Amino acid sequence: MMKKLVFAAAAAAVAMSLGAAQAAEGIQAPKSTWSFSGIFGTFDQAQLQRGYQVYKEVCAGCHAMDLIAFRNLAELGYNEDEVKAIAAEYDVTDGPDDEGEMFDRPARPSDYFPNPFPNAKAAAASNGGSVPPDLSLMAKARAAGPDYLKAMLMGYEEDVPESVLQQIFEIETEKNRKRAEEIGLTDYNRVESVEDLGLPDTSSFNAYFPGYGIAMAAPLGDEAVEYADGTPATLENHAADVAAFLMWTAEPALDDRKQMGIKVIIFLLIFSGVLYAAKRKCWADLH
Amino acid sequence: MSSGQPFQTNNAIIKWIDHRLPIFSLTNDTLVDYPAPRNLNYWWNFGSLAGLALVVMIVTGIVLAMQYTPHVDYAFDSVERIMRDVNGGWLIRYIHMNMASFFFIAVIIHIFRGLYYGSYKAPREILWILGVVIFLLMMATAFMGYVLPWGQMSFWGATVITNLFSAIPLVGESIVTWLWGGFSVNNPTLNRFFALHYLLPFVIVGVVILHIWALHRFGSNNPLGIDAKGPQDKIPFHPYYTVKDAFGVGVFLLIFSVFLFFAPNFLGHPDNYIPANPLSTPAHIVPEWYFLPFYAILRSVPDKLLGVVLMFASIGILFILPWLDRSPVRSCKFRPVYKWFFWVLLIACVALGWAGQEAPEGAPLYISRVATAYYFFHFLVLLPLLGVIERPKPLPASIAEPVLGGGEVWSNAAAKPMEKA
Ligand code: HEM
Numbered sequence A: 001m002m003k004k005l006v007f008a009a010a011a012a013a014v015a016m017s018l019g020a021a022q023a024a025e026g027i028q029a030p031k032s033t034w035s036f037s038g039i040f041g042t043f044d045q046a047q048l049q050r051g052y053q054v055y056k057e058v059c060a061g062c063h064a065m066d067l068i069a070f071r072n073l074a075e076l077g078y079n080e081d082e083v084k085a086i087a088a089e090y091d092v093t094d095g096p097d098d099e100g101e102m103f104d105r106p107a108r109p110s111d112y113f114p115n116p117f118p119n120a121k122a123a124a125a126s127n128g129g130s131v132p133p134d135l136s137l138m139a140k141a142r143a144a145g146p147d148y149l150k151a152m153l154m155g156y157e158e159d160v161p162e163s164v165l166q167q168i169f170e171i172e173t174e175k176n177r178k179r180a181e182e183i184g185l186t187d188y189n190r191v192e193s194v195e196d197l198g199l200p201d202t203s204s205f206n207a208y209f210p211g212y213g214i215a216m217a218a219p220l221g222d223e224a225v226e227y228a229d230g231t232p233a234t235l236e237n238h239a240a241d242v243a244a245f246l247m248w249t250a251e252p253a254l255d256d257r258k259q260m261g262i263k264v265i266i267f268l269l270i271f272s273g274v275l276y277a278a279k280r281k282c283w284a285d286l287h
Numbered sequence B: 001m002s003s004g005q006p007f008q009t010n011n012a013i014i015k016w017i018d019h020r021l022p023i024f025s026l027t028n029d030t031l032v033d034y035p036a037p038r039n040l041n042y043w044w045n046f047g048s049l050a051g052l053a054l055v056v057m058i059v060t061g062i063v064l065a066m067q068y069t070p071h072v073d074y075a076f077d078s079v080e081r082i083m084r085d086v087n088g089g090w091l092i093r094y095i096h097m098n099m100a101s102f103f104f105i106a107v108i109i110h111i112f113r114g115l116y117y118g119s120y121k122a123p124r125e126i127l128w129i130l131g132v133v134i135f136l137l138m139m140a141t142a143f144m145g146y147v148l149p150w151g152q153m154s155f156w157g158a159t160v161i162t163n164l165f166s167a168i169p170l171v172g173e174s175i176v177t178w179l180w181g182g183f184s185v186n187n188p189t190l191n192r193f194f195a196l197h198y199l200l201p202f203v204i205v206g207v208v209i210l211h212i213w214a215l216h217r218f219g220s221n222n223p224l225g226i227d228a229k230g231p232q233d234k235i236p237f238h239p240y241y242t243v244k245d246a247f248g249v250g251v252f253l254l255i256f257s258v259f260l261f262f263a264p265n266f267l268g269h270p271d272n273y274i275p276a277n278p279l280s281t282p283a284h285i286v287p288e289w290y291f292l293p294f295y296a297i298l299r300s301v302p303d304k305l306l307g308v309v310l311m312f313a314s315i316g317i318l319f320i321l322p323w324l325d326r327s328p329v330r331s332c333k334f335r336p337v338y339k340w341f342f343w344v345l346l347i348a349c350v351a352l353g354w355a356g357q358e359a360p361e362g363a364p365l366y367i368s369r370v371a372t373a374y375y376f377f378h379f380l381v382l383l384p385l386l387g388v389i390e391r392p393k394p395l396p397a398s399i400a401e402p403v404l405g406g407g408e409v410w411s412n413a414a415a416k417p418m419e420k421a
Helices: A004-009 A012-021 A045-057 A070-076 A080-088 A120-126 A145-153 A162-182 A235-250 A254-284 B012-020 B023-032 B042-065 B075-084 B089-117 B125-147 B152-167 B172-180 B187-218 B237-262 B289-299 B304-319 B338-356 B362-389 B400-404
Strands: A091-094 A103-106 B035-037 B234-236
Touching: A045 A070, A045 A235, A070 A080, A145 A235, A254 B089, A254 B237, B012 B023, B023 B187, B023 B237, B035 B237, B042 B089, B042 B187, B042 B237, B075 B089, B089 B125, B089 B237, B089 B289, B089 B338, B125 B152, B125 B187, B125 B289, B125 B304, B152 B172, B152 B187, B152 B304, B172 B187, B234 B237, B289 B304, B289 B338, B289 B362, B304 B362, B338 B362
Parallel strands: none
Antiparallel strands: A091 A103, B035 B234
């Protein structure tokens, strides 16, 4: 009955999907420490390069990254030749040529990362009906940002600690109890295993994904990629590295922004201090 | 009322121009020699801060408009190009995004300042009404601005808010179609919102000019709420208030910079970094924070039309506030009873803001109902009533007296209510 109030405010179409979307939401992602956390934090180029490697070798098969051009990779510390070489590994469609035909050619630094699928329908068809979303802005499009991404990538049933599973089972049991209480029943379903959550077959359990059922099978595991710099190829490292990389794709100007911010704030502190002194002096003769 | 010195200069060119177009006299009278009460406190800084915010919004907005494409297929990407490929683009865009919030913060404090010190009372009614007009225009501008990046919240926020008009009996549906320029929020909607978003800030500038014109007719009110008696009650705007306002600007920009540089997306919603998708509704549609109290009022009643009416009435009521408050005393300093209700009103507004971001059920719904009821009770019942039953404290005889600590000549409020200007 109370939910009807939402309906009063929103358009009918909006409201109907609202009710459906009010399904269970994932639990809070644990906070990680990032090289770019805090006021003085900056991106760690070595980590971004590792993260790019994870994206390239694992995620790029399904996920596009429309807003990133090969030239942007220079910011990860690759030199001009390296960027050219990376670009040349990809084929992009160009044209039409003088005959009016489209043709494939190796990518140049000015090209954007090609999409793994020709269109959304093709993407959905290859992924059991779910479209893998573009990852360029993902770290800013989720409330907990990189913390969420890392937790989600490590949030599959085999990977999460037992305590997290128990926590979810308790939350869901409690929800069932409340729901039963509301309609006057004393009986309710206890959630004691992932099966009890009743997720659709097409989805995998994920502790941090809203609703727990994600249409992406666990993309990472230990030794998913082999790092050139000798960093241990653990699931946690992979997840953290690709999450940091996605923070960079979402907010490439983060380092510049913070550096400028420190200078501006120091300036404003002095500026306000001087003005405060001037104000005191100016007003002194009034009282 | 004391008046400033007439403008004087020895520069022949300035004299020649000023004789034909008295622009130097005007500037001098408004910003230099303009006589201001000597006792204004820091709550009087927020008017100039709002003015600064308006200028910043217009300047950054015009630069953004040079790179932005108002088309459903390109809008989202054009904003991202500004963030990534335009030199300093991220800075311009983040300034525009965050200053919008800080503009509202400044204006909201400015309004509550007016409520506390009774600045809306005679002879400043028109000044106040122009302020409320500015507030409405700001909300319209901010709402349409939020649609431009064409993210999920842009699209769904626009859909929900424009749909409110469908609550109007008989013509509602037609009005919504007319607003949209089609049968849903779509390219024509985005296009016209951009046109209006560019236009309205300049309308605001016009109303601000009227607002300041009206202000200068009788001068600023002051924390005591009594009229100035003579030159000893006033000081020239420059240098006293220019330096005080400048200091306020420093502090304002300092706090602003913390958000701008270290948490630029804190006041925004993550869903707006997902491109608009008419086929996928976000789990929670929430407006920008400055609309939350109104959103809470809207959703506090189960009837859509009544909700819309109450929401608009909550601002409409401010237009008639000068006539609802019957008390002859302006400043809360001398209103022992009303003073407390001012704080209750403030708490009610904050509670509404909180409730606005929660789903309208359970405790948030209950709180928003109580707070909505109080809001209207405050303006429609309490204020008229208190004007009659409250016994104000005695008012000081002049501004200079308590400030300079001279004498103990306190006049009796009951015997000598607010002086007629
Ligand atoms: C664009 C937004 C606004 C700007 C730029 C602006 C600017 C100013 C300035 C510069 C002053 C003189 C300094 C001061 O008293 O703080 C002022 C005074 C005033 N404003 Fe505004 N204002 C704005 C919005 C509003 C709104 C929304 C209201 C009320 C609903 C309002 C009500 C008043 C009143 C009552 C005064 C005279 C106050 C007094 O002297 O006690 N203003 N405004």
